[in-house]
Amino acid sequence: MTATNRNSRETVIQAAGKLFALRGYHGTSMKDLGDELGLLKSSIYSHVSSKEDLLLEVVRRAERLFNESARNALDTTSGEAARLQALIKGHLEVILDHRDEASTFLNEARALDNRYREAVIAARDGYERIFRRVIRAGVRSGEFHNRVDPVMASIFILSILNAVGRWYRPDGELGLEDLVKETWDFINSGLADSQLQGRAERTSQA
Numbered sequence: 103m104t105a106t107n108r109n110s111r112e113t114v115i116q117a118a119g120k121l122f123a124l125r126g127y128h129g130t131s132m133k134d135l136g137d138e139l140g141l142l143k144s145s146i147y148s149h150v151s152s153k154e155d156l157l158l159e160v161v162r163r164a165e166r167l168f169n170e171s172a173r174n175a176l177d178t179t180s181g182e183a184a185r186l187q188a189l190i191k192g193h194l195e196v197i198l199d200h201r202d203e204a205s206t207f208l209n210e211a212r213a214l215d216n217r218y219r220e221a222v223i224a225a226r227d228g229y230e231r232i233f234r235r236v237i238r239a240g241v242r243s244g245e246f247h248n249r250v251d252p253v254m255a256s257i258f259i260l261s262i263l264n265a266v267g268r269w270y271r272p273d274g275e276l277g278l279e280d281l282v283k284e285t286w287d288f289i290n291s292g293l294a295d296s297q298l299q300g301r302a303e304r305t306s307q308a
Contacts, residue, residue, distance in 0.1 A: 110149075111149040111150070113139065114135070114139065114146055114149050114150060114156070115150075115156060115159050115160060115163075116202070117135055117138045117139050118130070118135055118153075118156040118157070118159075118160060119160040119163075119202035119203050119206055120138070120202045121134055121135060121138060122156075122157060122160060122202070122205075122206040122210050123201065123202040123205035123206050123209075123210075126209070126210060127153075127157055127206075127210040127213040128213060130153070131153075132146055132147075132153055135153075135156075154213075154214065154215065154218075157206070157210060157211075157213060157214060158214060158218055160202070160203055160206045160207070161203075161206060161207050161210070161211045161214070161222055163200075163203050164196070164200065164203035164204050164206065164207030164208075165207060165222065165225050165226075165229075167196045167200055167203065167204075168192075168193065168196055168204075168207075168229055169225075169229060171189075171192030171193060171195065171196050172189060172192060172229060172232050174188075174192060175188035175189045175191070175192045176188075176189075176232070176236075181243075181245065182236050182237070182239045182240030182243055182245050182246070183240060183245045183246070183290065183294075185236045186233070186236050186237065186240065186289075186293075187282075187286050187290075189232065189233060189236065190259070190263060190282065190285060190286055190289065191282045191286075193260075193263045194263060194266060194278070194281060194282055194285065195278070197263065197264070197266055197267045198266070198267065198270060198272070198278065201267055204267060205267055207222075208264050208267075211223075211226075230256050230257070230260060231256075233255075233256040233259060233260065234252045234253060234255075234256040235252075237250065237252040237255050237256060237293070238252040240293070245294070246293040246294060247293060247294065250293055255292075255293060259289055262285065262288075262289070263285070266281070266285075
């Protein structure tokens with residue numbers, strides 16, 4: 103790593119995200135970060151005001167990534183089942199393509215002080231409401247079973263998706279597209295009205 107790269111605020115933030123995801127926020131010291139970057143601790147403070155400043159930046163980046171994926175899913179698909187599938191794919195892509203930021207957002211945001219933590223919780227709730235609205239619209243349209251509770255369904259779905267980063271291995275047998283398909287098939291089987299699906303299948307075969 104060159105001196106220029108070591109002295110980049112961006113590089114400091116990326117290194118912080120890596121260590122927060124690996125060791126946790128409280129398990130990472132500014133000295134650890136300096137060792138990771140090959141910098142004196144005092145040099146890091148020329149880029150950021152505190153360790154919490156770094157945590158907040160990493161968390162906000164993940165927040166933006168999740169929201170951008172949701173906007174893209176809603177803007178590029180029609181039909182509530184297709185939108186939910188796109189939301190699931192986008193969420194998984196963030197989890198797997200931005201592991202450090204996503205892991206820090208999901209597991210370490212609670213370490214922020216109250217004013218920041220409340221804002222992060224509000225943003226997380228807003229993101230969950232996107233899933234909830236799509237599921238509720240799918241119930242109204244008949245794409246999902248009328249007994250589905252949109253609130254509980256969104257909680258269950260996001261719990262499943264957020265756990266993927268803990269067990270998925272990119273070098274394993276399951277590629278991203280396969281992962282998305284397997285995840286969607288499992289979730290959709292719990293949401294869809296099997297009678298409606300059966301009628302649709304019989305219609306398509308006629």
